[in-house]
Amino acid sequence: MPIAKGYAATDASQPLAPFTFERRDPNDDDVVISIKYCGICHSDIHQARNEWGNSRFPMVPGHEVAGVVTAVGSKVTKFKVGDHVGVGCFVDSCTTCASRDLDVEQYMPGLVQTYNDVEADGKTPTFGGYSDSIVVKEGYVLSFPENIPLDAGAPLLCAGITLYSPLAHWKAGPGKKVAIVGMGGLGHMGVQIGAAMGAEVTVLSQTLSKQEDGLKFGAKHYYATSDQSTFEKLAGTFDLIICTVATAIDWNAYLSLLKVDGTMVLVGAPEHPVPVHAFSLIPGRRTLAGSMIGSIKETQEMLDFCGKHNIVAQVETIPVSQINEAYERVLKSDVRYRFVIDMASLA
Incomplete structure (x- = not known):
């Protein structure tokens, strides 16, 4: 061997x-x-x-x-x-x-x-x-x-396929408002890929320390989630939210940012359970979903897409x-x- x-x-x-x-x-x-x-x-x-x-x-x-x-x-x-x-x-x-x-x-x-x-x-x-x-x-x-x-x-x-797969599955593109929660290894890929798909991308990060990078990667907007007014300003805004963070945050607060029929997709996995209230979902017919990497076919599709749009980590x-x-x-x-x-x- x-x-x-x-x-x-x-x-x-x-x-x-x-x-x-x-x-x-x-x-x-x-x-x-x-x-x-x-x-x-x-x-x-x-x-x-x-x-x-x-x-x-x-x-x-x-x-x-x-x-x-x-x-x-x-x-x-x-x-x-x-x-x-x-x-x-x-x-x-x-x-x-x-x-x-x-x-x-x-x-x-x-x-x-x-x-x-x-x-x-x-x-x-x-x-x-x-x-x-x-x-x-x-x-x-x-x-x-x-x-x-x-x-x-x-x-x-x-990181690339973990964000590409839900963005493609939930049809991020022109006319869609997409939020990426977290501006780390996963999040910075989601911003680039979502923008290349034609979606209007917003970054939701704990602070504004990476705002310049987020905008450079293609985000149209960047908000600090440590500022409670962010959740008031953006209530009912997004078609799709992709949460990349692996720490326990208040998913209910983020669900409030979805439009009617909007979807929040989890790709980060906190170590401990996070409570979700029924009324974070019911009034807006909202969906809380998960996504895990992608198939071999989809991963090759993602690599070709990144090659076409010059996207790298x-x-x-x-x-x-x-x-x-x-x-x-x-x-x-x-x-x-x-x-x-x-x-x-x-x-």
Whole structure:
């Protein structure tokens, strides 16, 4: 089996540390990728620290994987050595159930996550992108447009698709008023993508500290939610609100900002339950919904869309040795807007 190097969490209470492990042998439908960059997602922190209660150790996190193809199996037709490719949040899924035809495999049984999971054989652990290489089935490898650099493109594979999918599903576009709650790694992608779709985008952030950036990314308006008058001014304004924050906020207050038949979509997952009052929904026939990443087909669609509109993540590139420091900075919102690990630093 090929030997890989990376960084792993060996226990929920311990910092990530260097880790050597075995990748599975490539099959004839596999693509072997030399990982060049991997983004740091807030969910990596949740899982490395077992905050969702389902962590498997040792764990090599990372599902915003960008690299270069170094080998392909004999049955691979879509990729060749040298191609710039990515791997997102899952590396296998149900291939037989009828629901796959709906291009929503991320919601189906049989989904195999890129890390903190086991392969379809039920025993081989999956290890993620905080490493120097990965072996993935051809059908779960994504192609980067030529104008998208690997470092700034890596976060598109989670942050990008996490916002693109609900914006597309709820038909953000001309004539639609869309609010993005939170101006972080997810939020800054939502502003760019929503604006490129033609929607009128408003940022709702705790403070105005990132207002200049929000407007530069394409937002038409920017409000501080720490100012109670914001909720009075904007009551009944939005067709769609996408909430990216992973902390407990008053969802009822944000629901009041929706128009009749408006929808608030959760993509950030707070650690603890958040109460929702029935009368935050009933009088306006409002909907509170959730959304999780996107299918492989939709993720490729998102990458092509970002290539067409020159949309990338705003990143701070770090060596692998700074992962633990980066985790703490993410928790303090001390990054604009996504950390990306340079895997060349593993050497």
